[in-house]
Amino acid sequence: MELIESGLAEMEIYLGGESSAKTRSTKKNVTKPRRFGLTRTGMPKTDRRPPQIRKTDEHRGEVQEPAPPTEEQEEEDDAAPPTEEQEVEDYRKYWESCFGRRHGSYDAETSLPPMYCATGTIPPDALPDSSLQFFSIKVADLSGLSWPLQVHGFVAARDSVDRRRNYLFRCSRDNCQTLTEKDPFLRLTGPSRAVLMIDPVAIEVQLKVKTTEESQDDEVLALACFKFRETYPLIDGLRACIPRQRCMLEFALAVLGSSLESTVGVRLVDGSWPDQCAGLIVCNTDKVKEGRMVLLDFKDGKLPTSSDGTVELSRRIVSVSYPAGKLFVSVEASRYGFSAQDTVNFGMKRSGTSTCTCDLVFCKMEVTVTWSLVSIYR
Structure with missing residues (x-):
């Protein structure tokens, strides 16, 4: 029943509703359960038994072994694993049961804007906090499908700030992205605000491949719902x-x-x-130098700008390590063997803005970074 192979993750069930400020402020006084990495989410607790977790007896300093499984539990474990479609449906039921009354529709997008604590009166609860930074999402190891792929659907993250979808990738069926073997990366457009790691972050994937025959249904590329915890062992970090x-x-x-x-x-x-x-605007930070984030990639040579010269970036939100992190933004241009590139770097501020200029000889671009503390009490 696990989402991924044994040894990489274990099942875990949400047994309660929303985390609260009170819970967070007193968590140092509570014995923490064992922390897992990527786990499948959304199985209602009535559908399967909770996992047996080893617990420590604080008074004796001993480890209590879990009770042996019953015959009924063994039969359940031998049952066929759920399909990807069933995993998504299970998660929907779980979400609506736990969060629907407070946060509304399961399909709702987060309405909280970025730069909440950048200017004006800073809320007293605003502070630096743990976040999950997404750099890229790659599709690999196809089975039963062949390149190229006309992909539509979405990938979204849900954190405990409002439990709604914060889209990382989203394409409609009428505006598919073409993935090729040479370029198998989804064109990310989010998140729309920082994804906080106060609690495990739920990640939803619903991707399909558009078929050329109108009489045929689109094929499923990937369906998944899982939680990401900060203790998950990452390959190459x-x-x-x-x-x-x-x-x-x-x-x-x-x-x-x-x-x-x-x-x-x-x-x-x-x-x-x-x-x-062709042009490329990318950024990275000094703490995760190998993690390069593409803000805009226009291979056709048409720089998307508004009437005042503002460049319409695909992505804008970057989390930067506190207290002394640096952000580097690069603008690159290339045509017929000619290339130009300039990089500017920004030292961190707790709030406000920083401005630098990229000089590419044929044009100059003003790069502005708006810094903001984060708050979970919005």
Whole structure:
């Protein structure tokens, strides 16, 4: 019944509702349960027995072994594992039972904006906090499918700030992304605000492949619902691999124990972008140098800008380690063997904005970073 192979994760069931400020403030006085990594979520506790967890007797300093399984429990363990569709449906039922009354529709998107504590009166509860930073999501190891793929659907994260979907990737069926063997990465457009790791973060995946025959239903690429805990052992310190029936999903991510939210903005202030000149705007931090985040990739050479020169970035939100983290933003251009590149770096502020200019010879771009503390009491 586990989401991924034994040894990488164990089942865990949410037994309560929302975490509260009171629970958080007193957690040092509570004996913590064993912490797991990636686990399947959403099975109502009436559908299967809770996992047997080894517990420590604090008075005697001994370990109590779990009771042997009953005949009924052994028969349940031998049952066929749930399908990906059933996992998603189980999670929906769980979410609606625990959070539906307070947070509304299961399909609702988070409405909380970024830069909440950047300017004006800073709430007294605002502080640096643990966050989950997503760099990329790769589709690999196809089974029963072949490249290229016309992919639509979404990948979203839910944290304990509001339990609603914070989309990382989202494409409609009429606007699919084409994945190829040479470029199998989903074009991420989120998150829309920092994803906090106060509690385990739930990640939803619903991806399908558009078929060319109108009479045929779209094929499932990957369906999944799982929790990410900061103790999950990452490959190379950066990658988490999630096997599905039709493919492998490789998440490049990092857990930042203490961080601020930064919002990146870019504006063309001098010159112009050359025609048919491919461009790339990326960023990374000094704490996770190998984790490069693509903010905008325009291979067609058409720089998307508004009337005032503001560049329409695909992604804007970056978490940066506190207290002395640095953020690096690079703008790259290339055409017919010609290339130009400039990088600016920003030292951290607790709030407010920082501005630097990238000079690419043929144009200048103003890069602005807005720094914000985070708050779970919004």
